[in-house]
Amino acid sequence: QSALTQPASVSGSPGQSITISCTGTSSDVGGYNYVSWYQQRPGKAPKLMIYDVGSRPSGVSNRFSGSKSGNTASLTISGLQAEDEADYYCSSYTSSSTLYVFGTGTKVTVL
């Protein structure tokens, strides 16, 4: 099971919107609505930001939103802030023998 494909880096200015893509296959992202997104700051544990494609946990800013089209899921951060600078990972349930797969990770830089 290969990792889901994410861009290595995405950047934006404060206040702008950015979108991170997460591309898989019909065996994972495209086949299930079990895509989630995690934020990881340096030296810290990941934090859940989006689950089930587009649901937001309590306490997560509504500037974060998720969607999916075919085999590609997306995380959009609107009104970009300095505190959003971190690594972001998608994950998906998969029908392969390895039940869960993560994306390659995207470093978000706020210019």
Place this chain on the structure above:
Amino acid sequence: QVQLVESGGGVVQPGRSLRLSCAASGFTFSSYALHWVRQAPGKGLEWVAVISYDEINKYYADSVRGRFTISRDNSKNTLYLQMSSLRAEDSAVYYCARDSSIAVAGTFDPWGQGTLVTVSS
């Protein structure tokens, strides 16, 4: 508050064994599936294993199947990962994480702070 605290990491020689623990608090431990996820230094996240709330179902990543064993003690609110035949490529920070979805869909929330395992001679 919901908390997961890992322990048991350290330096171990290739081929040897190590057991990690994850102590949970702040929620009904016996109601949730739990995962181990690892992250090699400077690398991305890799799912390792999951155990159902009742310990009946256990699943592993291809990379660790047959070498790692996940278990739990619901009376002690503790999750374990027994690692054997360790290899250099098993070196990573190991996180435990609760699956907060009813369907065990891989909604990892929350995560522990992680424990570092280094496999080296």
